Amino acid sequence: GENVEQHPSTLSVQEGDSAVIKCTYSDSASNYFPWYKQELGKGPQLIIDIRSNVGEKKDQRIAVTLNKTAKHFSLHITETQPEDSAVYFCAASRAGGTSYGKLTFGQGTILTVHP
């Protein structure tokens, strides 16, 4: 089955700096790659996603890049703010077959933005 590796496990940055989180996946049939932000006591919140027919997607301070050949994708946060502090999860999925709707998550990255 699919396996998703996420790095780093913790990331500490100063306010205003950029943060990058990287994930690799094993199943070449995966075609959907969302990123979730989880704050303490809350469920994961979708912040951005990308499909395999696109190489990059941007939404204000957040961007995601996908390299299908290397089977890795990355989350980029620019001009970080203290409210960006949370746990971030990458995930991978493919439609159809026995993986119908299943998201496989990475282990998570604890991002801390210092004021």
Place this chain on the structure above:
Amino acid sequence: DAGVTQSPTHLIKTRGQHVTLRCSPISGHKSVSWYQQVLGQGPQFIFQYYEKEERGRGNFPDRFSARQFPNYSSELNVNALLLGDSALYLCASSLAGTRNIQYFGAGTRLSVL
């Protein structure tokens, strides 16, 4: 608009007991998925239901079961609870089974003593 709602928010059970967790999807969403999140790890897929049928099952024992009702709400049942079942149980809903865009509830925190 209401998001995904789960009940109860917290639950304490003892080993061997049975538990039922409930989930109401976003209005209009017909697919519900269940995930288990152990502290410090990413969520792990348990089940997906679409149009009241099981469409996917993760690597969990038969003690775990689920169902979806005609109004698209869902229940997750766990029998013969073990200490290792202590986790945050997350429900996610999506508009249609294959679109994959899943929106999560706040979860039910289950503690097994």
